[in-house]
Amino acid sequence: xxxxxxxxxxxxxxxxxxxxxxxxxxxxxxxxxxxxxxxxxxxxxxxxxxxxxxxxxxxxxxxxxxxxxxxxxxxxxxxxxxxxxxxxxxxxxxxxxxxxxxxxxxxxxxxxxxxxxxxxxxxxxxxxxxxxxxxxxxxxxxxxxxxxxxxxxxxxxxxxxxxxxxxxxxxxxxxxxxxxxxxxxxxxxxxxxxxxxxxxxxxxxxxxxxxxxxxxxxxxxxxxxxxxxxxxxxxxxxxxxxxxxxxxxxxxxxxxxxxxxxxxxxxxxxxxxxxxxxxxxxxxxxxxxxxxxxxxxxxxxxxxxxxxxxxxxxx
Amino acid sequence: xxxxxxxxxxxxxxxxxxxxxxxxxxxxxxxxxxxxxxxxxxxxxxxxxxxxxxxxxxxxxxxxxxxxxxxxxxxxxxxxxxxxxxxxxxxxxxxxxxxxxxxxxxxxxxxxxxxxxxxxxxxxxxxxxxxxxxxxxxxxxxxxxxxxxxxxxxxxxxxxxxxxxxxxxxxxxxxxxxxxxxxxxxxxxxxxxxxxxxxxxxxxxxxxxxxxxxxxxxxxxxxxxxxxxxxxxxxxxxxxxxxxxxxxxxxxxxxxxxxxxxxxxxxxxxxxxxxxxxxxxx
Numbered sequence: 001x002x003x004x005x006x007x008x009x010x011x012x013x014x015x016x017x018x019x020x021x022x023x024x025x026x027x028x029x030x031x032x033x034x035x036x037x038x039x040x041x042x043x044x045x046x047x048x049x050x051x052x053x054x055x056x057x058x059x060x061x062x063x064x065x066x067x068x069x070x071x072x073x074x075x076x077x078x079x080x081x082x083x084x085x086x087x088x089x090x091x092x093x094x095x096x097x098x099x100x101x102x103x104x105x106x107x108x109x110x111x112x113x114x115x116x117x118x119x120x121x122x123x124x125x126x127x128x129x130x131x132x133x134x135x136x137x138x139x140x141x142x143x144x145x146x147x148x149x150x151x152x153x154x155x156x157x158x159x160x161x162x163x164x165x166x167x168x169x170x171x172x173x174x175x176x177x178x179x180x181x182x183x184x185x186x187x188x189x190x191x192x193x194x195x196x197x198x199x200x201x202x203x204x205x206x207x208x209x210x211x212x213x214x215x216x217x218x219x220x221x222x223x224x225x226x227x228x229x230x231x232x233x234x235x236x237x238x239x240x241x242x243x244x245x246x247x248x249x250x251x252x253x254x255x256x257x258x259x260x261x262x263x264x265x266x267x268x269x270x271x272x273x274x275x276x277x278x279x280x281x282x283x284x285x286x287x288x289x290x291x292x293x294x295x296x297x298x299x300x301x302x303x304x305x306x307x308x309x310x311x312x313x314x315x
Numbered sequence: 316x317x318x319x320x321x322x323x324x325x326x327x328x329x330x331x332x333x334x335x336x337x338x339x340x341x342x343x344x345x346x347x348x349x350x351x352x353x354x355x356x357x358x359x360x361x362x363x364x365x366x367x368x369x370x371x372x373x374x375x376x377x378x379x380x381x382x383x384x385x386x387x388x389x390x391x392x393x394x395x396x397x398x399x400x401x402x403x404x405x406x407x408x409x410x411x412x413x414x415x416x417x418x419x420x421x422x423x424x425x426x427x428x429x430x431x432x433x434x435x436x437x438x439x440x441x442x443x444x445x446x447x448x449x450x451x452x453x454x455x456x457x458x459x460x461x462x463x464x465x466x467x468x469x470x471x472x473x474x475x476x477x478x479x480x481x482x483x484x485x486x487x488x489x490x491x492x493x494x495x496x497x498x499x500x501x502x503x504x505x506x507x508x509x510x511x512x513x514x515x516x517x518x519x520x521x522x523x524x525x526x527x528x529x530x531x532x533x534x535x536x537x538x539x540x541x542x543x544x545x546x547x548x549x550x551x552x553x554x555x556x557x558x559x560x561x562x563x564x565x566x567x568x569x570x571x572x573x574x575x576x577x578x579x580x581x582x583x584x585x586x587x588x589x590x591x592x593x594x595x596x597x
Contacts (some may be wrong), residue, residue, distance in 0.1 A: 049439045050432060050597040066439035070332035075436075083432035085349065085424060092348040093433075099341035100437040102331040140433060144330075 001026055001179055002047060002148065006056035009042050009203075016042045018203035019056065024181045026147075029174045031194030031211070032183040035291055039203040040183040041079070044152050047181075048077050060148050072101045076141035077150040082133055083140075086126040090117055090136050093125065097140055111139040116165075130157030138166070148179040155189055167193045187287045201291045215286050223259045225252045225266075226275035233271050237262065253279075333438045335447065341437070342447040346421065346455065355417040356455070359410045360463040366406030367467030368474060374398065375478030399475060399482045400489045403468040404496045408552070410463070411500050412528060414456045415507035419520035421452060422511030431597045441593055449508055449585065456504035457497040464493055492559050499555045502581045503528065506551070509584035512592050528552055551580050 002024035009017040017039040024030045034040050045051040047058050049066040057064065060075050068074040084093050094108045112121045115135040120128065125136065134157055141149055151170070155163045170193060174180045184190055190197060190211070197214050199207040207214055227233050230252055234244045242256040254262055259278045266273045331337065346352055381387035425431040438444040468482060475481055483489060506527070510520040528551065535547040547553055548568060557563065557573040568576070 045432075045596070048432075048436050050435060052594075052596060068332075068439075070330055071439050072437050073330050073332070077436055079432050079436070080429050083429040085345070085428045085430040087349050087351060087424075087428075088345070089348070092344065096341045096344040096348070097433060097437055099344055100333040100337050102337055 001062075002058065002060050002150075002181060003062075004043070004047070004056070004058040007043065007046060007053050007058055008055045009039070009046060009051060010054040015203055017046070017053075020200070020203070020205055021056075022198050022205055022208055024179055024198075025196070026179040027174060027177050028195040029170050029180045029182060029193055030196045030198060031190040032181060032198050032200065033187065033190050033194075033287065034183075034185065034200035036185055038185075038200045040185075040200060041152055043200070044077070044079055044150055044181075044183060047150060048075070048079060050079070070101055070144070072097070072103070072144035072146065074144070074146055075148045075150060076144055076146040077152075078134070078137035078141045078154055079150070079152050080137070084125045084133070084136060086128075087124060089122050089124055090128075090139075091121040093136070094139060094143060098143055101144055103143055107143065107145075111142045114142065115139040131159055131162055134158055135162070138169075146178075148181070149173055150181045152183045153185070154182060155184065155186070163189070187284050199287065199290050206290045214290075215280060221258050222253065222255045222279040223257070223262055224275065224277040224279055225254055225262060225273060226250055227252070227266065227271055227273045229271050232269070233266060233273075236265050236269055236271075333440075333443065335443050338438055338443045339447040339450060342444065342451045346448075346451050349421075351420060352417065355413055355420075356459055359413045359459055360466060362409045362413065363404075363406040363460075363463035363467045364470045366409070367402050367404075367464075367471040370402050370405040371399075371471035371474040371480075374402070374480065375474060378478055378480070399480050400486060400492060402471045402475070402482060403464040403484075403489075404460075404492050406463075406467065407460070407496050407500065410460060411503045411552075412525060414459065414500050415503040415524045415528070416521045418452045418456070418504035418507030419511040419524055420517055421448065422508050423515055423517040423520050426515040426597075427517060435597050442589060445512065445589055445592055449505060452504045452508050453501040456501040460500040461493055461497040464496060488561055495555065495559050499551075499558075499577070502551070502577055505581045506584050509588035512588035513584070549576055551577060554580070 004023075005021050007017055007020045008015070020039070020043060032040050032043070042051060046053050047060065047065060049064065059065075060068070065071060065075060084090075088096075091108065091112065094111065095105070097103075098105070098108050112118055115138055117132070117135055117139060120132060125133070128136065134154060138151070138154060141151065149170070151166075154166050154170075158166060167189075170180050170182055174195070182193065194211055197207065197209060197211050198205060199214070224247075225233065228250055230246060230250050234246070234252060237244050237254060237257060239257075242254065245253045245255070247253050259276055263273065263276055265271075425434055434444055435441050468484060472482060484493075503524075507520065507524050510523050511517070514520045514523065532547065532550050532552055535543045535550065548557070554568075554573045554577045557568055558570055558577075
């Protein structure tokens with residue numbers, strides 16, 4: 001279990017992480033989702049004791065990471081695919097890491113095979129692709145067979161096969177009762193992998209809930225209705241907080257009313273409905289909704305649109 | 316099955332942790348599995364042997380030339396064994412820079428490659444990793460210096476023999492030269508590793524080291540004035556010269572003073588590096 005309390009990191013006049021509190025439970029995959037620069041990596045480095053919090057604290061299984069008697073056996077982390085001296089071979093890198101905790105060579109060999117590095121293990125990391133680097137990082141994280149696993153953007157640069165492998169690996173690790181904390185800026189990836197989501201934007205937690213709740217919780221219930229009496233049904237459904245939109249001939253989109261109530265109204269008024277589909281917001285939509293005010297780097301289109309106005313003002 | 320049940324079925328974080336000996340072993344693995352280490356150690360041996368051979372040949376040539384000049388010959392003979400005793404360690408001015416640079420690199424590369432994140436995740440208290448690396452680096456510096464001096468002796472002896480000289484390796488002066496050279500290069504390595512820790516930058520660390528051991532001594536010699544002449548005595552390379560010389564110049568430091576100052580030169584950057592390493596974000 002990872003517990004952060006009022007965790008804050010200030011770099012100069014920039015607050016990277018702003019009083020963040022959250023708990024990462026064991027036995028499930030917790031996704032840490034946020035746009036680039038939201039403070040995900042900084043938070044993870046603070047968990048690992050690499051960055052000192054400006055204020056607040058974070059513990060792993062009740063103890064600050066640095067206080068654990070055998071840190072590598074407690075927490076495995078992939079913070080950066082290139083946290084390796086590139087002049088060393090993958091095997092020697094893992095061997096040196098293992099030596100600090102008397103982890104046997106057998107285990108080094110095991111994680112090499114587990115991560116599919118057997119063929120390149122004796123090669124220098126210099127020549128590794130980003131995907132190979134990620135695999136080596138994951139191998140290092142698993143070395144101590146830790147109870148807690150922290151992975152920062154683990155699928156970055158992985159090929160599709162590698163992405164599926166990471167997805168299954170983290171789910172398996174969580175099913176063994178381990179704490180798995182995984183960051184990503186890819187919502188689709190989180191939808192496939194995480195059970196629980198912590199959404200961060202501009203250093204603040206915007207949402208902390210099971211993934212299903214995040215998808216359905218935001219926004220109102222929506223349904224697609226097809227009927228041969230659209231005008232009549234529209235009139236009957238119209239109410240406070242309910243909006244009905246004619247999308248096509250005989251096709252309505254109803255927002256703000258559960259499908260059951262729509263069906264009931266139709267039945268009571270003997271209106272035939274030949275399609276009633278509840279619409280679920282995608283994680284993308286939920287995420288956009290959540291982070292729309294918190295995006296650190298707005299896309300170029302926004303700045304491009306703003307620029308001419310300024311020039312115009314000067315003229 | 317509940318999460319709690321799953322969790323309790325697995326013991327947490329059991330097994331050995333990063334004791335100092337284990338961290339030392341890890342740092343030694345890291346040291347010997349880099350090609351750059353082997354290249355720089357090899358270069359040091361080559362430089363030491365090469366300089367000794369060249370020096371032996373030069374002395375031989377000079378003695379032959381001075382045979383026709385009785386005055387020069389007498390002066391030559393007066394220096395006797397001391398002249399040849401310095402041959403095995405004659406390449407030390409360059410060896411110290413190579414080993415010093417190696418020491419800078421071993422630490423700065425941790426930061427430039429990102430390896431530091433791995434190192435300090437495994438040893439989050441940081442200080443044991445620093446001390447272990449320091450031990451590996453200084454021990455290597457000492458061993459490489461002494462061993463390459465002995466190799467240099469082996470290479471220079473046949474040349475000297477040809478001119479009718481020899482080196483008495485068992486003499487007090489020879490033995491002191493050998494050991495003090497080893498300790499001195501180890502000290503340079505400790506300073507280099509501290510610079511690498513403080514600057515976290517390979518080029519900057521090596522330039523600072525070269526500045527301290529090459530540029531500053533020459534500059535102090537060239538700048539006129541009492542102050543610089545006096546300050547020159549306290550620079551590390553002068554302290555080394557003072558410790559090994561049999562015939563000190565007038566106004567020179569006592570040997571124990573020279574040792575103390577050399578100790579200060581090591582202790583200050585090492586302490587600063589340890590404090591900063593502990594405090595700064597990786």
